[in-house]
Amino acid sequence: MFQKKDFVLAAVIAIIAGISALMVMFAQSGAGTSVRVTVDGALYGEYSLSGEQSIFIDSASGYNRLVIENGSAYMAEADCPDKYCMDYKPVSRGGETIICLPHRLVVEVTGTRDAHQPDVVVQ
Amino acid sequence: MTTRQAAYCAMLTALAMIFGYVEALIPFGFGIPGVKLGLANIVIVLALYILPAYQAFAIQLMRIVLVSFLFGNLSMMIYSLAGGILSFLAMDLLKRADGFSITGVSIAGGVSHNLGQLIVAVLVVQNLRIAFYFPALMIAGLVTGCLTGMLADRIKRVMEL
Numbered sequence: 001m002f003q004k005k006d007f008v009l010a011a012v013i014a015i016i017a018g019i020s021a022l023m024v025m026f027a028q029s030g031a032g033t034s035v036r037v038t039v040d041g042a043l044y045g046e047y048s049l050s051g052e053q054s055i056f057i058d059s060a061s062g063y064n065r066l067v068i069e070n071g072s073a074y075m076a077e078a079d080c081p082d083k084y085c086m087d088y089k090p091v092s093r094g095g096e097t098i099i100c101l102p103h104r105l106v107v108e109v110t111g112t113r114d115a116h117q118p119d120v121v122v123q
Numbered sequence: 124m125t126t127r128q129a130a131y132c133a134m135l136t137a138l139a140m141i142f143g144y145v146e147a148l149i150p151f152g153f154g155i156p157g158v159k160l161g162l163a164n165i166v167i168v169l170a171l172y173i174l175p176a177y178q179a180f181a182i183q184l185m186r187i188v189l190v191s192f193l194f195g196n197l198s199m200m201i202y203s204l205a206g207g208i209l210s211f212l213a214m215d216l217l218k219r220a221d222g223f224s225i226t227g228v229s230i231a232g233g234v235s236h237n238l239g240q241l242i243v244a245v246l247v248v249q250n251l252r253i254a255f256y257f258p259a260l261m262i263a264g265l266v267t268g269c270l271t272g273m274l275a276d277r278i279k280r281v282m283e284l
Binding site for chain 1: 153156196198202222223224226227230231234244247248250252253255258259261262264265269276277
């Protein structure tokens with residue numbers, strides 16, 4: 001059922017996946033400050049992750065409703081055929097994304113909050 | 124093309140379509156877009172081993188186009204075709220390379236299928252961030268390709284194909 005070359009192939013794939021996974025984790029570190037919504041590659045809007053808001057996104061092929069609360073964003077409603085975009089857990093780290101492919105919609109977290117900066121300086 | 128081969132092509136195309144339909148009933152790959160069981164690939168990889176390559180390729184193209192027309196839409200077809208064509212090319216290449224089992228060929232098919240779809244997704248949405256899914260899709264392709272390959276191997280032996 002298996003041959004030697006199969007294991008070599010599997011190992012190569014696993015190694016490539018492992019290295020790229022590390023790269024992705026590095027790129028997605030750090031809490032984000034806002035989300036950037038693009039439809040068809042064009043900017044739809046940017047919204048802060050602080051506070052609470054519900055954003056209705058109307059695209060040529062349908063609608064999505066993005067909700068921001070507790071410092072993260074998630075897709076509450078969508079009329080796309082597969083509704084994969086609603087499966088995502090809420091995103092909050094820089095680089096994380098929510099994607100609705102049928103609507104060509106991408107929500108990405110931007111702006112890393114520097115954890116080492118003091119929040120307030122009192123003199 | 125012999126009559127037998129023509130009959131096989133038609134039957135395997137229909138079978139691949141049904142496998143794809145059944146697979147849609149099984150929830151899999153929670154949250155990660157593009158992750159599928161790839162059950163239809165069992166049929167395709169078997170076809171590659173029992174029919175001439177061009178006929179197996181025809182089965183791949185036909186089942187993708189037909190399923191997209193029947194149950195999907197044009198944009199879905201673009202993703203499926205990209206994944207399906209790249210997947211077939213990779214499998215055919217590996218089979219000709221010798222030294223790989225049907226399982227290894229299937230692994231290559233699974234990984235390249237996801238890769239093809241990922242590339243198209245990046246191009247359609249025009250956002251490079253989608254490439255972040257690359258590692259997850261590679262592993263998913265490896266695992267599903269391995270499972271479907273093992274099934275194809277078993278079927279081939281049991282049915283003496």
